[in-house]
Amino acid sequence: MRGQAVLLTAVGIGVTLLSLQGGSLLGPMGAVLNLLTPVAAAYLSMRFGLRTGIVVVAVVSLLLLQLAPIYTLTAYLGLFGVGSLLLPWFLQQRQSWDRAVFFSVAGAVLVTIAMALVALLTSEGRIDQLVGQVIQAEVDQAMRIYREAGFSESQLQQLQEVVDSLATFIKQTFYGLFVAGVLAIQFLCLAILQWLKKNHYQISGSRFANWRLPAGLIWGLIVAGFAMFFAPLEALALLGRNLLAILLPLYFLQGLAVVSSYLQRKAYPPAVKGLIYALVFILNPMPLIITGVGVFDLWIDFRKPRNKD
Numbered sequence: 001m002r003g004q005a006v007l008l009t010a011v012g013i014g015v016t017l018l019s020l021q022g023g024s025l026l027g028p029m030g031a032v033l034n035l036l037t038p039v040a041a042a043y044l045s046m047r048f049g050l051r052t053g054i055v056v057v058a059v060v061s062l063l064l065l066q067l068a069p070i071y072t073l074t075a076y077l078g079l080f081g082v083g084s085l086l087l088p089w090f091l092q093q094r095q096s097w098d099r100a101v102f103f104s105v106a107g108a109v110l111v112t113i114a115m116a117l118v119a120l121l122t123s124e125g126r127i128d129q130l131v132g133q134v135i136q137a138e139v140d141q142a143m144r145i146y147r148e149a150g151f152s153e154s155q156l157q158q159l160q161e162v163v164d165s166l167a168t169f170i171k172q173t174f175y176g177l178f179v180a181g182v183l184a185i186q187f188l189c190l191a192i193l194q195w196l197k198k199n200h201y202q203i204s205g206s207r208f209a210n211w212r213l214p215a216g217l218i219w220g221l222i223v224a225g226f227a228m229f230f231a232p233l234e235a236l237a238l239l240g241r242n243l244l245a246i247l248l249p250l251y252f253l254q255g256l257a258v259v260s261s262y263l264q265r266k267a268y269p270p271a272v273k274g275l276i277y278a279l280v281f282i283l284n285p286m287p288l289i290i291t292g293v294g295v296f297d298l299w300i301d302f303r304k305p306r307n308k309d
Helices: 002-020 022-026 028-036 039-048 050-067 070-092 097-123 127-148 153-172 174-196 217-230 234-264 270-282 286-300
Strands: none
Touching: 002 028, 002 039, 002 050, 002 070, 028 174, 039 050, 039 070, 039 174, 050 070, 070 097, 070 174, 097 174, 127 153, 153 174, 174 234, 217 234, 217 286, 234 270, 234 286, 270 286
C-alpha cells in the first residue's frame, strides 16, 4: 500500500502540473484541463490521508515558485491548491458534501485574500492594480496562444476586441467571478471524487437530485438584482453585480438537481442522459433556463410528485 501511495503521489504531481499548464501546452482546448487541477491532490487525500495531498500541493507549489511568475503560484493556491486539501478534509470529518464544498470555498477565498494582502504590503500597490495586472497577464497569454494557433491578422484583431471587452467585464465582477470559479471547481472536483470513490472512501450527504438551497437565500438574489439595475450609486451596482455572479451559479446547480431528479425517474439509456446533461451546459439558452428553474423551484417545487387526471 505504501509503495502504491508513493507511485500515485508522483503521478498526481505530474497530472496536476499537466492540468495547470494545459492551456499553455495544448492551446485553447487544453484550458479545459485547468478545471481538473485539484482532482489529483483531493483524490489522494481521500484515499491515503491528508498528508499525501499536502505533499502534492507543496511539491507543485515549489516547482511553480521556480518555474513560473508569482501570480501563477497565487492563482494555483487560491483556485485549486487550498480547496484540494480542504474539501477532502471536511469530507473525512463526515460533513455533508454541500457543507464541505461551502467550507472549502470559504477557506480558499480567505487564504487568497491573505495572500493578496501580503502581496500588497510587500509591493505597496492597490488591490485594483493587482487585479488588473493579473487579468492583463491572462489576456496577453490568451492572445499569444491564439497567435501560435495560426489565426490571421484580421481574426486576431477581432479576438483582441472580444478579449478586451471580456477583460473589462471581468475587472468589474472579478471578486464574484473568482468565488464562483472556486465554487464551480470544487463542485466538479466533488463530482469526480464521487465517481472514483468505489470502496476507498465514503461521501456523506443527500443525493444531488434531492438537494436544494436554503429558502432564505432567494432574498440575496432579489436584493442583488435590484442593486445591479436600480441602485443610484455605482458602488451598490458593482456590489450587486458581484453578488449575482456568485448566486446565479448556485441556482443553476439547483436547477441541475431538478433535471437530475427528472432523469432518475425516466428509463433513458445512460448515453441519452449524458447527452441531455451535455446540452444543458452548452446549448444556448439552456443554462439560463435551468437557472430559472432553480430559482422558481422554491415556489413551484418541480420535484414534487403530481397526480395525473
